[in-house]
Amino acid sequence: MSCSPFDLKDYFFSELSNENRRAVDQHVAACAGCRQELVALNLTRTALLAVPDEEPPRRIAFVSDKVFEPRWWQTIWHSGPKLGFISAAMLTAAILVHAQRPVTAPQAPAPQVQTVASAPGITEDELNRRVQKAVAEVESRQAAKFEQVLAKQKQMDFDQRAQLVSLEENFNVMRKTMGVMYGYRASADNKVTQ
C-alpha cells in the first residue's frame, strides 16, 4: 500500500492536477518505498511496450469500394453547383416547352343565334337590317377579342425575355461560384498533401 498523499498510479500516468502532482513530487523525493514502486511500474510499462504495434498487412482502402460510393442523387443533392445547374436546366426546358405550346384562348360559349327567317310578320328590309346589325356585333366582338389576345401574347413574350435574361445572369453567378469553389478545393487539397 502506497503512503503517497495521492494515488501513485494516477501520478505515474500523469492523471493528477498540477497541484496534486507537486505534492506527490515532494513526497516521492523523501520516500524510498514510493520511488521503488514507481520504478516497478516503469519497468512493467517498458516490458509491455517491448511488444510493438504492427503495420496492418493490407491497407484499408475505401475509394474503390462500392459500398462507400454515394448514389447519383446523393452526389447531386450534396453538391450546390450541380444542384443549381440541374435546377437551371430544368427551368430552361420548362420555359422552352412552354414557349413552343400554341396559345389557345379560352372557348367562349357560342352566341345565341335567333332564327329570324322563321319569325312571322318581318319584312325583307327589316331582316337585312337585323342581319347587318348582328354581323356588325359579331365583328366588333371578334376585334375586341383579337386585341385582348394580342396584348396577352405581348405580355408573355416580355415575361419570357425577362426570364431568359434572369437565367443568363444566374448562370454567370453560378459559373463564378464554381470557379471559386474549385479554387478553394485545390488549395485545401494542396494543404492536405503538404
Add this chain to the structure above:
Amino acid sequence: MIFREVEESDLIARARRQDVEAYNLLVSRWERRIYNYLLRLVKDREDALDLSQDVFLKAYQNLGKLEDVSRFTPWLFRIAHNEAYSLLRKNRPETDLDASIEGVDWGEVSPGRGMLPVEVSLAIESAMSRLSADQREAVVLKIYQGFKFEEMAEILECPVSTVKSRLYSALDLLKDTLAPVQMRGVE
C-alpha cells in the same frame, strides 16, 4: 496539434457530407491504431483486419449520428470495442467472455518479430493471459493507445472509477511478473 485537430474536424465534416476522399484520409490516419487495438484484443491478424474494415464501414455509415465531432476518437474506438466483443462472443457463445479470451493463444503473435529477449516475451504472454478481458482491454487502451481515463470511460461506457480499478488491478498482477524480468534484462 491544434492545427491537426482543426483539420481533422474539417475532414469529419466533409466525410459527413459523403465526401469519400475526406473519409479515406481519416481511415489512413486511424487504421494502424484501430488495427493494433483489435489485434491485441482478438489476437488474430485476419480477424483484426476484417474487424477494422467493419469498424470503418460502420463509422462511415453512422458519422451523421456523432453529435460532438471532438469526440471522434473515443467514438471510433467504442465501435471497435463493440465489434471485437461481438466477434469474441460469436466465436465462443457457450462460455463467458473472459474464458473465451483466456483461451486465445497469446503465442500466436510473435512479439517484436524476434527482437525481444525470449524471456521477456514469454513473461508478457504469460502475464497477459492471466488478466481478465476487461483488465486486458484497460491495459491496451492505457499503455498501448495512451488514452486518458475520461476517454477510456467513454469507450468502455463505464465510470472512471471502474476503469481505474480494472487497470490498477491488472498492473499489480503484471508488475509482479514483468518488473523482475525487465529488471534482469536491464542488469
